[in-house]
Amino acid sequence: MSPSMYFTIFLLLFPILLLLIMRRRKLSNKLPPGSLGIPFIGQSLDLLRAMRTNTAEKWLEERARKYGPISKLTLFGTPTVFVRGKAANKFVFNNDGEVLGNNQPKSIARIMGSRNILELNGEDHRRVRGALLTFLKPEVLKKYVGKMDKEVRNHLKVHWQGKTKITIMPLMKTLTFDIMCSLLFGLESGDKKRETFVKYFMEMIEGMWTIPVNLPFTRFNRSIRASTKAQSLVMGLIREKREALLKQQASPSDDLILSLLCITGEDNKPALSDKEIVDNVMIVMLAGFDTSSVLLTFLVRLLINDPFVYAAVLREHEEIAEGKKSGEELTWEDLSKMKYTWRVANETLRMTPPVFGGFRKALKDLEFEGYLIPKGWQVFWVANMTHMDETIFPNPSKFDPSRFDQQTPVPPFCYVAFGGGPRVCPGYEFARLEVLVSVHYMVTMYNWKFCLNDNSFIRDPMPLQNQGLPILIEPKKSF
Structure with a gap:
């Protein structure tokens, strides 16, 4: 090609190149403030370090003071936009799944x-969510109150009876794991598969919030x-x-x-693939095991710290126990009377949410608060950005269950x-059932x-109580 031909092509392409450069600069100017940091790693190590020293909320608040309620960073290998506040929560949770997935x-x-279910969008999300709710909705869970009652009482008999000192956090993990194995997998007490599964499961969740580098001897690789x-x-x-079916x-x-195996679609074929059943049973297991054990641990911690609230909870459960015959199981109607206890649980979750925050993905270029969130970027929200906001919850560091009065x-x-x-958690009612049954027997049978x-805690990524929260216990009555 002659030099004049090259020059002619350059003149033709130059306006296009100029427009692309200007568009890129314009889009760059519309990105939220902040730095993406080192590629792939970004601010991941800083956030994980702050979580493990229980200063993550402070770290994010300082970031918000510096950049405002929306800023960009890189977390766990992906460009991310951190959003903060009530409007941000509405933006994250109230989308249609076609813009923000x-x-x-x-x-x-x-x-x-x-x-x-945490990875699916659109019709797939609705299909899987509907399948899970066939088991997790209240009218179905009513059947399982007795089964959960037996698991809790058996746990107290095996792990509490005859002891004067116990460590709450590992025991709450044992309790919630046994409950989940029974109700999700049908693995009853004594089944060796329970012991095998808990070993794998505990190793698995250790690497969930890590930089995803799959090299030998890393937490991610072990997970x-x-x-x-x-x-x-x-x-x-x-x-x-x-085969049993x-x-x-x-x-x-x-x-x-x-x-889940018995749910069929309009064509009379299975509604879920085996892969979807595996992945969603695992995620329900994670939610019911890890988050509920954290809630129960910190609920015990807060009740011991607040004798007035503890007395009110105890009074509510003693009134229920007085109306039961010896050994009689709790019923769904009994749980409906535990309104104050559930307010206490919600206040515990407000102050120490087991799930620190979460992520969504921009499915296309979109705007929030005047800033561009490019397609493929993560959106990161954190519960305590509103939970501990004094304009929403006055005196947010005070433990006050009355915040959740219906009035x-x-x-x-x-x-x-x-x-x-x-996208509210489909396991909400299951968590309520699990916590209320557990609290009933713990408060009526033991002081x-x-x-x-020192009752401090860190996050890794779930809250971990110092030394597992050891407590002294004294039985109130025999089993």
Whole structure:
């Protein structure tokens, strides 16, 4: 090609190149303030360090003071926009799933599976959510109060009876794990699969909030390997239960896996693939096990710190116990009387939400508060940005269950322990059932008191109580 031809092509392309440069500069100017930091790593290590020293809220507040309620950074390998406040929560939770979709850090998606409800959008999300609610809705959960009652009483008999000192956090993890194994998997007490699964599960969740570098000896690598083993175990249970259904040796109401196996679509074919059943059973297990054990641990902690609230909770449960015969199980109607206890639980979740925050993904270029969020970027929200906002919750550091009285409803999108909008946690009622039954027997059968002066905690990423919260216990009555 002659030099004149090159020059002619340059003259033709120059306006296009100029427009692209100007557009890129214009888009760059519309991005939120802040720095993306080192590629891939960004501010991930800073956030994780702040969480492990329990200063993450302070770190984010300082960021908000510097950049405002919306800023850009890089977290866990992905460019991210951090949003803060009531309007941000509404933006995150009230979208239609076509603009801002479900998304978790790459580390969580890799460990928990790509077909879990936290990763799905649109019709897939609605289909899987509907399937889970066939088991998790109140009218179905009523059948399982007695089963959960037995698990809690058996736990107290095995792990509390005859002891004067116990460590609450690991015991609450044992309790919630046993409950989940029974109701989700149909694995009853004494089944060796329980012990195998808990080992894999604990290793699996350790690497969920990490930089997703899959190298030997990293937390992420250990979690990946544990996840593969745990998923294999669940897949084996699916095969066993499908065979039991064919032989009419099991019922859809026996546990969550059986319930999901029996759901069919309009074409009379299974509504969920085996992969979707595995991934979603795992995510429900995570929610019911880890978040509920944290709630129960910190509820005990806060009750011991507040004798007035503890006395009110105890009075509510003693009134229920007085109307029961010895050994009689709790009923759904009994749980409906535990209104004050559930307010206490909600206040505990407000002050110490088990889930620090979460992520969404921009499915296309979009704007928020005048700033551009490019397609493919993460949106990061944090519960305590509204939970501890004194303009929403006056004197936010005070433990005050009356905040959740029905007479004074909390403004929408300010209390987000269970999410909000159309994506509110489908396991809300299950968590309520799990906590209320557990608290009933713990407060009516035992007195508690601290045996450590230091009751501090960190996040990794869930709250971890110092030394697991050891307490002294004294039985009130025999089993």
